[in-house]
Amino acid sequence: MLGPLSFLVLSPILLGAATIFQPSANSAKCLTAVSNTDGAAVEIEDCVSGGSTSQNWTITGGTLQLFGTKCLDVTNGVTTNGNKMQIWTCATENTNQMWTVSGNTIQWTGHSSCLDLTNGVTTNGNVMQIWTCTGGINQQWISTTSTSTPSTLQQSLTANGISALFPGNSGYAAAAQAYNQRFTISPAAIAYPTTVQQVSEAVAAGTAQKMQVVARSGGVRLSGALVIDMSMMKAITVRSSNNTALIETGNRLGDIALALNNAGRAIPHGTCPYVGIGGHSGYGGFGFTSRAWGLTLDTIKSATVVLANGTIAAASSTVNTDLFWAIRGASPSFGIVTSIEVQTFAAPASATVFSYKWNMDITTASNAIAALQTFAATNISAQFGAELTFGPGSSSSHVSLELVGAWYGAANLFSSTIAPYLSTLPAPSTSTITPGSYINSVATLAYPQAVNTSTAVEKRDTFYTKSLMTPSDSPMSAAAIKAFVTYMATQGFSSDTDWFVQVELYGGSNSAINAVPLDSTAFAKRDTLFTIQFYASSEGDPALPPYPADGFSFLDGMVSSLVSNSPANWSYGAYLNYADDMLGANASALYYGSHYARLQSIKAAVDPLDTFRFPVGVST
Numbered sequence: 001m002l003g004p005l006s007f008l009v010l011s012p013i014l015l016g017a018a019t020i021f022q023p024s025a026n027s028a029k030c031l032t033a034v035s036n037t038d039g040a041a042v043e044i045e046d047c048v049s050g051g052s053t054s055q056n057w058t059i060t061g062g063t064l065q066l067f068g069t070k071c072l073d074v075t076n077g078v079t080t081n082g083n084k085m086q087i088w089t090c091a092t093e094n095t096n097q098m099w100t101v102s103g104n105t106i107q108w109t110g111h112s113s114c115l116d117l118t119n120g121v122t123t124n125g126n127v128m129q130i131w132t133c134t135g136g137i138n139q140q141w142i143s144t145t146s147t148s149t150p151s152t153l154q155q156s157l158t159a160n161g162i163s164a165l166f167p168g169n170s171g172y173a174a175a176a177q178a179y180n181q182r183f184t185i186s187p188a189a190i191a192y193p194t195t196v197q198q199v200s201e202a203v204a205a206g207t208a209q210k211m212q213v214v215a216r217s218g219g220v221r222l223s224g225a226l227v228i229d230m231s232m233m234k235a236i237t238v239r240s241s242n243n244t245a246l247i248e249t250g251n252r253l254g255d256i257a258l259a260l261n262n263a264g265r266a267i268p269h270g271t272c273p274y275v276g277i278g279g280h281s282g283y284g285g286f287g288f289t290s291r292a293w294g295l296t297l298d299t300i301k302s303a304t305v306v307l308a309n310g311t312i313a314a315a316s317s318t319v320n321t322d323l324f325w326a327i328r329g330a331s332p333s334f335g336i337v338t339s340i341e342v343q344t345f346a347a348p349a350s351a352t353v354f355s356y357k358w359n360m361d362i363t364t365a366s367n368a369i370a371a372l373q374t375f376a377a378t379n380i381s382a383q384f385g386a387e388l389t390f391g392p393g394s395s396s397s398h399v400s401l402e403l404v405g406a407w408y409g410a411a412n413l414f415s416s417t418i419a420p421y422l423s424t425l426p427a428p429s430t431s432t433i434t435p436g437s438y439i440n441s442v443a444t445l446a447y448p449q450a451v452n453t454s455t456a457v458e459k460r461d462t463f464y465t466k467s468l469m470t471p472s473d474s475p476m477s478a479a480a481i482k483a484f485v486t487y488m489a490t491q492g493f494s495s496d497t498d499w500f501v502q503v504e505l506y507g508g509s510n511s512a513i514n515a516v517p518l519d520s521t522a523f524a525k526r527d528t529l530f531t532i533q534f535y536a537s538s539e540g541d542p543a544l545p546p547y548p549a550d551g552f553s554f555l556d557g558m559v560s561s562l563v564s565n566s567p568a569n570w571s572y573g574a575y576l577n578y579a580d581d582m583l584g585a586n587a588s589a590l591y592y593g594s595h596y597a598r599l600q601s602i603k604a605a606v607d608p609l610d611t612f613r614f615p616v617g618v619s620t
């Protein structure tokens, strides 16, 4: 079975010699593959200074290799003049991939054809061909070979025995891919530390080069530079003596739920099993148990944090208290949290997952949101967790709506708990009530994904997401709700994206999220009734790039339908686990609110060079 780590066949850190090929007709251009997939065209493009993985050829065994595994290939072996060039996975003895580089020509071995600048055109995007060797200028190539010496970063990582992938290493391209394929990223290196000590050495090596350092714990989005991939650090220790668990941050939510449940314990967290605990617990961590137990970050009793200078710091309510405050709400800007010690809860004796579905017109759907605001203000039990999920309706001016959630109280009290809300809505078209054990509820909510993330590789996505947290003391107005639902039912019906909106119930009566004093952690939006996630991807399954250009204004307009119909001083916020890279100057207020100034001053003390920098981070 292909596991998430199956690409981790690490090649030696020393790179081989790389060769660029420039047509004599224009030496500013380089022989380039358009992508790293089989069948990708080989054309000419502007040479990238310092080299590019798509222009760095290796001459080896009579082949011209790229990306470690792909070879310059005569498409289908067709010998006709004008047949175009591609790359294809290298295979020994594949005669379509054999080349003789001699003088200025690159001849197809065993044939009288040469690599030829198609029609002598020197503009970017001209796809190369084979043509009978003529010795003409279109077949003359200047090759420049540079032997790389290991960079200082490579030397440091090697000296500390830390596995790492660098551009040009086999496996690098796959490992560098972002979960959200809207982003193409080429890190300087991806390091795979196995111990806290190695994390410390890797971070110190990056900081010494004034590099940006980013941790990746669950394949969540990252940006650039030295990536510290935490996937080798997955220890979980459940301690029955004081009902805590020590969790390394290479773990994903599903695997944590299974390990804790084996000991009859649980923590609050979201429903997606592949989400990494590092970002989830560093920025919040909402799930249907959160009204009873708080956010994931509220369970953190202590943490081990690697600071920018490599110091391994403990953080708790008694040690490094500023740091402890900052990592609960903004951790990625402050260091790499390698493990957290969390307070666990007894897994509830039973859990009932519910799902009700409708196709609704605008008035009815507006009422569904307004009625949930009203219901939340009644004395609802903390053991009730729910959200409204909207999508395109069956016709224009309609939306689909699913009320989904879980009830962790006694199963026989479920229907009387939800009845007051259901009574405000029409009869659903379908309803599914699934009573069972706590871990059954985790699996039901995760479906179709498996809870155990070793059982299947995570599917990548191509999406844009935004969020809006509504203040408890200033509910959405009827006008705002109407405008929002109208937008979903009209623009949403005609959108060329696949989209959904989730209105998550954070607050309401008895919510443990709201009960935590605002200033006791860096998490800035405690006074929230609903956190709304807006999500759109390119169409299809899996959602592939490109993300449609109008998909940005589509979601921006959806948020605007709410905000522009609310008071000018409406104190709404946004949630970092649905990070929006397009907020610009508004990001810090929406994400960090009144805590931003204190976060900046702690940042200045622990990360003065801004090693841990990224678009939605805290900057000094």
Ligand SMILES: *[C@@H]1O[C@H](CO)[C@@H](O)[C@H](O)[C@H]1NC(C)=O
Binding pocket: 015, 016, 017, 018, 050, 051, 052, 053, 056, 146, 147, 148, 167, 168
């Ligand atoms: C291209 O190859 C050269 C020489 O090996 C190396 O220094 C450079 O980092 C490579 N660049 C990329 C992006 O692969």
Ligand SMILES: *[C@@H]1O[C@H](CO)[C@@H](O)[C@H](O)[C@H]1NC(C)=O
Binding pocket: 239, 241, 242, 244, 301
């Ligand atoms: C829980 O117990 C472990 C092991 O005895 C100890 O190391 C840890 O500090 C305790 N945690 C708390 C929050 O008391």
Ligand SMILES: *[C@@H]1O[C@H](CO)[C@@H](O)[C@H](O)[C@H]1NC(C)=O
Binding pocket: 379, 381
């Ligand atoms: C709220 O409900 C709980 C039981 O869930 C009850 O103990 C409590 O008295 C109620 N509070 C009010 C103000 O009605």
Ligand SMILES: *[C@@H]1O[C@H](CO)[C@@H](O)[C@H](O)[C@H]1NC(C)=O
Binding pocket: 255, 258, 259, 452, 453, 454, 455
């Ligand atoms: C997850 O599945 C793997 C592979 O089948 C297994 O080795 C592992 O024990 C499972 N993990 C849990 C927590 O059940």
Ligand SMILES: *[C@@H]1O[C@H](CO)[C@@H](O)[C@H](O)[C@H]1NC(C)=O
Binding pocket: 567, 569, 570, 571
């Ligand atoms: C917003 O403005 C209104 C008056 O327009 C005022 O009554 C209200 O207190 C203000 N709210 C906040 C949170 O400042």
Ligand SMILES: *[C@@H]1O[C@H](CO)[C@@H](O)[C@H](O)[C@H]1NC(C)=O
Binding pocket: 582, 583, 584, 585, 586
């Ligand atoms: C920032 O907020 C202002 C006021 O709400 C808005 O006009 C502007 O478009 C926002 N900027 C971005 C980049 O979202």
Ligand SMILES: *[C@@H]1O[C@H](CO)[C@@H](O)[C@H](O)[C@H]1NC(C)=O
Binding pocket: 307, 309, 310, 311, 605, 606, 607
């Ligand atoms: C590393 O940074 C921390 C936080 O600023 C500081 O307390 C510590 O002294 C630094 N360590 C070294 C070796 O400079």
